[in-house]
Amino acid sequence: MKKPLILVTNDDGITAPGIRALIDVAARIGTPVVVAPDSPQSGMGHAITIHSPLRLKEEIIFSGIEAYSCSGTPVDCVKLAKNVVLKGRTIDLCVSGINHGSNVAINILYSGTMSAAMEGSLEGIPSIGFSLLDFAQDADFESGKPYIQQIMEYVLANKFGDSKLLNVNIPKLPFSELKGLKVCRQAEAGWKEDFIEGTDPSGKKYYWMSGEFRNDDGGIDTDVWALENGYISVVPCGHDLTMYESIQPLKNLEKVNALT
C-alpha cells in the first residue's frame, strides 16, 4: 500500500526542535515532505505575502527527508507546498508544529502553527496543529509522540464530521503522567495585554507587547481544563466565523434601507 504523503510545517522555523519531533513521527507512518519557514514566524496568524516574492530553498538537515525552507509565513509555506512543491501530488495529511508553547482557546487566531494547519484545511487537506506547553528550546518533545502518532493515524483512517482541522495541545508532563486524549471545545479565554514602555538608544520612545493569559471559562469541557488536568486536548475546528444566532436579531438593520 502506498504510504500517505504528509506535509510538515511549523511557525518556529525549520531549525526548531519541535518540527524535528513531528517529522520523526510522520516518517513512521508515511512519507513526510517538509516546507517550513526559514526564520521564526510566531504570532504571524493567517498572514500571507502579497506584495513581495517568496523563495524556496532545498534543505538537507533532515536525513533522507525531502525538505524546503521558505522565506514567507506559515500560511505561505502551505500554499507553496500545495501549488509548487507538491503540485500534482495528493497531500494526505498536513501537520504543523510541534509548537514551542501553548495554542489554546482564541490563540488559534494569532498562532502561525494553527494558521498553517487552518490553511491546509481550507485547501481540503485533513490538517492538525500540535503544540507543547513548554516554550523552552530544549523542551521534551518525546513524551507526547505516541499520542501524536495515534492522532495522525486516526485522522488518516477516519472521517469525523465536517471538521478537517484539529487543534492538539500537549501538557508539559512525562509520558507516564499523561492521562490520555480529551476531545473538547475552545475555552472562552484570552489575553490581558500590557505594554512595556522604554526609550531606545537614540532617545525615541518604544512600546513592547507583554501580557498574561486569562481563563474566565469555568467549563470542564474546554481545552484549558483538559490541559490543566493532565490530558492532551483535541479541538475540532472550522472556518465559518458567522455567528448564526445573531443574524435574526440583526434583521432590523435591513429596515434602514430608505436613506436620503
Place this chain on the structure above:
Amino acid sequence: MKKPLILVTNDDGITAPGIRALIDVAARIGTPVVVAPDSPQSGMGHAITIHSPLRLKEEIIFSGIEAYSCSGTPVDCVKLAKNVVLKGRTIDLCVSGINHGSNVAINILYSGTMSAAMEGSLEGIPSIGFSLLDFAQDADFESGKPYIQQIMEYVLANKFGDSKLLNVNIPKLPFSELKGLKVCRQAEAGWKEDFIEGTDPSGKKYYWMSGEFRNDDGGIDTDVWALENGYISVVPCGHDLTMYESIQPLKNLEKVNALT
C-alpha cells in the same frame, strides 16, 4: 450627552483614502481617535508583533482629529490603542477600513482590516470592519457613507445577540443603485491560488502569489450573493472556531489512551 469615542483603524495604512472616508462618518456621530498602520498591511491577518518594539507617532493629517500612526500590524494598532493611547478611556466602538477591496467569505482570516475589528471584539468593544469592492486608489467611498453611518449608529444603540463583530462589504455601485443592507452568513468560498515563477536580477528563482476567488456556495443567504445582487452585506461574526458537531464523532479518539 457625551459623544461616543470611536477608534478608527485599517490595514491599508493611515494615508489610504478609505480610512479618511471612515473618519468622516465617525466624526458625524462621535469622537474619532485614529490609530492606524504607518504602512500598508494588507494580508497580515491576525499577526501581532512579539519580538520587536512598536512605535507610535502623532499625525496631523486629519484636521482636528486625534491620530497616531503605528509601526505594527492592524491588530497591534488596536492593542496599542486600548492599552496605551486610550488607556483609562472607554472605547464605545471600533471601526476598521474602509478597505480597498472585498473581504467576504473566508477572507476574514487573511484580512488585516477584519483582524483589527476582530481584535476590537476580543477586547469587548463592539467592532465593525468595512470594505469596498474596489481596489482602486481613487475608489468612490462616498456612495456607501450613509449606510456606514446607519450601521455605526445601530451598533452604538442596539445589542444584537452575542456578536460584537460585523463584517460589512459594500458593492462598487453608485448610491442610487445600492439596494440596501442584507444580513447574511459568510459564503463557503475561497481562493484558488497560483504562483507566478520568475528569475530575479541575480539569477535566483522566485515565486509570487497569484490566484482567483471562487464561490461554490449556491446559497442566497450569503455575503457573496448579497453583493452580487446590489446589497451591502452584513455578517455577524464570532471567534469560537470549535466545530461542535465534530466533537461527538471524534470521541472514539479518546479510546486510544492505553499506549505503550
